[in-house]
Amino acid sequence: MQVSQRAKVAPFEVMQIVEQVTKMRQAGHDVISLCVGEPGGGAPAAVNELAAQLHGEHADFGYTSTAGLSETRQALADHYRDSYAVQIPAKNFVMTTGSSGAFQLSFLAAFDSGDVVALARPGYPAYANILGALGLTVVDLPTTAEQRFQPTIKNLEQAKKEHGRLDGLVVASPNNPTGTMFSAEELRELALWCEANGVRLISDEIYHGIEFDPQRKGHTSWEYSRTSIVVSSFSKYWGMTGWRLGWMIVPDDLLPAVDALASNLALCAPAPAQRAAVAAFTPQSLEEANARVGEFARTRELVLGSLEKLGIEQAAPADGAFYLYGRLAPGVLEHFGSASGFCQEVLKNAHVALTPGGDFDPFEGHLFIRLSFAAGYERVAEALERVDAFLRRSLALG
Numbered sequence: 001m002q003v004s005q006r007a008k009v010a011p012f013e014v015m016q017i018v019e020q021v022t023k024m025r026q027a028g029h030d031v032i033s034l035c036v037g038e039p040g041g042g043a044p045a046a047v048n049e050l051a052a053q054l055h056g057e058h059a060d061f062g063y064t065s066t067a068g069l070s071e072t073r074q075a076l077a078d079h080y081r082d083s084y085a086v087q088i089p090a091k092n093f094v095m096t097t098g099s100s101g102a103f104q105l106s107f108l109a110a111f112d113s114g115d116v117v118a119l120a121r122p123g124y125p126a127y128a129n130i131l132g133a134l135g136l137t138v139v140d141l142p143t144t145a146e147q148r149f150q151p152t153i154k155n156l157e158q159a160k161k162e163h164g165r166l167d168g169l170v171v172a173s174p175n176n177p178t179g180t181m182f183s184a185e186e187l188r189e190l191a192l193w194c195e196a197n198g199v200r201l202i203s204d205e206i207y208h209g210i211e212f213d214p215q216r217k218g219h220t221s222w223e224y225s226r227t228s229i230v231v232s233s234f235s236k237y238w239g240m241t242g243w244r245l246g247w248m249i250v251p252d253d254l255l256p257a258v259d260a261l262a263s264n265l266a267l268c269a270p271a272p273a274q275r276a277a278v279a280a281f282t283p284q285s286l287e288e289a290n291a292r293v294g295e296f297a298r299t300r301e302l303v304l305g306s307l308e309k310l311g312i313e314q315a316a317p318a319d320g321a322f323y324l325y326g327r328l329a330p331g332v333l334e335h336f337g338s339a340s341g342f343c344q345e346v347l348k349n350a351h352v353a354l355t356p357g358g359d360f361d362p363f364e365g366h367l368f369i370r371l372s373f374a375a376g377y378e379r380v381a382e383a384l385e386r387v388d389a390f391l392r393r394s395l396a397l398g
Contacts, residue, residue, distance in 0.1 A: 009129040013359045017343070021353045032375065032383040035353040037176065037322065039239040039374045041292060043276075044285035047240065051276035061271045066263040068095025068247075072274045075281050076247060086223050092249050094258055095269040099206050099233040099246040103130055104265070106229045106248065109257040110168060110200045111136055117168035118159050120151040122325065122361035122368070124176045124204070139163060142363070148180040149316055149325075153193050160197070169194055172204035173218070174211065174320030177360045177370040181216040181319040184223075191225035201228040206246075207321040209237035209289060212297050216319045220249075227251050234273075236321070237289050238280050245273040296322050299373040299380050309388035310371065311342070322374040325357070327367050335395060338366040350390040352383045 017035050024031045042048070054061075067073065073093040080088050096102040103126070111117060113135035119127050121140040128138045139162075141155040151171060160166040171190065173182045182190070187203075194201040203221035211218055221228040233246035246269075250258050262268075279285060303324050307315055312326035328339060336342035339356035347353050357368030373380050 006133040006135065009133055010125070012125060014355045017347070017353055017355065020347060024351065029351050031351045031353060032379050033353040034371045034373065034375055034380065034383055035355040037236065037372050037374060038241050039236065039292060040376050041239050043240045043243065044238060044280060044288040046279040046282050046285045047276050050279040051272060054272065054275055059275065064268045064271050064274060066259050066268055068093070068269055069274045072278055075278050079281050080220065084220050084223060086220065088222055088249060094248045094250050094262065095274055096246045096248055097266055097269050098235065098244045099231050100126070101266060102231040102246045102248045103127070105258050105261055106202050106231060107131055107134055108261050109254050110229065115167035116163050116165050117170065118156060118166060119170050120149065121363070122149060122177055122357065122365065124172060125359045127170050145314065145316065149175060149178040150180055150182055153189060156193065166197070166199050168200045168202065170202045170204065174207040176321060177323050177325040177357070178316035179318035179321040179323045179325065180316055181211070181218070183216055184219045187219050187221060188224040191221050191228055195225045195227050201225060203228055203230050205230055205232045207236050208232060210293050210296060210322060211320040212300060213319045218320065222249055234277055234280060238285070239292065243273040244270055245277055295377060296373065299377045302377065302381060303371065303373050306384045309384045311391050322372055324371045324373065325368055328369060331395065333367065339369050340366065343369060346387055346390060350386040352386050
C-alpha cells in the first residue's frame with residue numbers, strides 16, 4: 001500500500017518542538033515555551049460565561065447551517081462596520097473550523113490543480129503545504145527587510161512574467177513570522193492590482209487587533225476589493241485557540257462553491273463555539289482583548305530591547321501579532337551551525353523553546369529564529385535571562 005503524493009508535505013517543525021517541550025515538562029523540567037502563537041488567558045470572561053449558561057440550559061448544539069448561525073454572522077458584519085467602517089452583508093460571512101478550515105475552503109473554491117499561487121517568503125508554512133497537497137504550483141516571492149518582508153507589485157509582476165500566469169496571491173498582515181504589516185495604501189494598491197490582473201487575493205487577517213504601530217493599523221482587503229477572500233479567526237486577538245472557530249468573507253461569485261464544499265468537508269463549524277462567540281463583541285470582551293494587546297506591547301518592547309541577549313543582530317519591526325523574527329549574529333551561527341542547532345541547544349541547556357526559521361523560509365530560514373512573546377511579560381523576561389546566560393557560557397567556552 002502506498003501513501004498519496006499529496007500527503008507528502010513537510011512536517012511543521014514547531015510542532016516537533018512542542019512535543020519535545022511536553023516530554024521535558026513530564027520529566028520535571030521548567031520549560032518556557034516561546035515557540036507557539038498561543039495567547040495566555042483564554043477566551044474573554046463574557047464568552048466563557050455565555051458558554052456555561054448555554055450548556056447549563058441544554059441549548060441546541062446540533063448542526064447549524066453550513067455557512068453558520070445568522071446571529072454570529074450578523075455580529076461579525078456589525079464588528080466590521082464598527083472597526084473598519086465598511087459595510088459587508090452578513091451573507092458574505094462563512095463560519096469555519098478555525099482559520100485552517102477557511103484556508104482549505106478558499107484554496108479549493110478559488111483554484112484548480114495546476115494554478116499558480118504566489119506567497120511571500122518568509123511566511124506561514126501551512127499555506128504552501130496545503131496548496132502543494134492540492135496540486136497547485138507555489139511561487140515564492142522573496143522579500144527583504146527593506147520592503148518589510150511584505151510582497152510588492154514589482155514582486156508580482158516579476159512572478160507573472162517568469163511563470164506566464166498568476167492565479168492567486170496569499171498575504172498576511174500582520175505577518176507570521178515577521179509581524180510586519182501593510183500600510184493602508186500598500187494594501188489598497190496590491191488589492192487593486194490583483195483585481196485588475198485577474199489574480200484572486202486571499203488576505204489572512206487572523207492577527208488583526210494585535211497592532212503596535214499607529215501608522216499601520218489593520219485594514220481589511222474588503223475595503224478595497226470585493227473579489228478578494230478574507231480569512232480570520234477568534235484564536236489570536238480573543239485568545240480562543242482551542243474553540244476552533246474562524247470565518248471567511250467570501251465574494252458573491254464564490255459563495256455557492258464554498259457552501260457546497262463546506263457542506264461536504266465539515267458540515268458546519270462547531271455550534272457551541274458559534275453561539276458563545278457572539279459575546280466576543282461586547283464592550284467587556286473587547287476591553288479584555290485590548291488589555292491583552294497592551295501586555296503584548298509591553299513585552300514586545302522588552303524583547304526589542306534585548307536582541308543581544310538572544311544572539312540576534314537584526315530583527316523585523318514587528319508591527320503587529322506577537323512574534324519577533326530575527327537574524328542570528330555571525331558568531332552565534334558559526335558556533336551553533338544553524339538556527340536549528342541553536343534552538344536545540346537552547347532548549348536542552350536553557351530550557352527555553354524557540355522556533356528556527358526553516359519552517360518559514362526554506363532558503364534563508366537557517367539564519368533566523370522566531371520568538372513568540374504571547375507567553376507574557378514575566379515568563380519572557382525570565383526566558384531572556386536564561387538564553388543570555390547560556391549564550392555567554394557557550395561563546396566563552398567556544
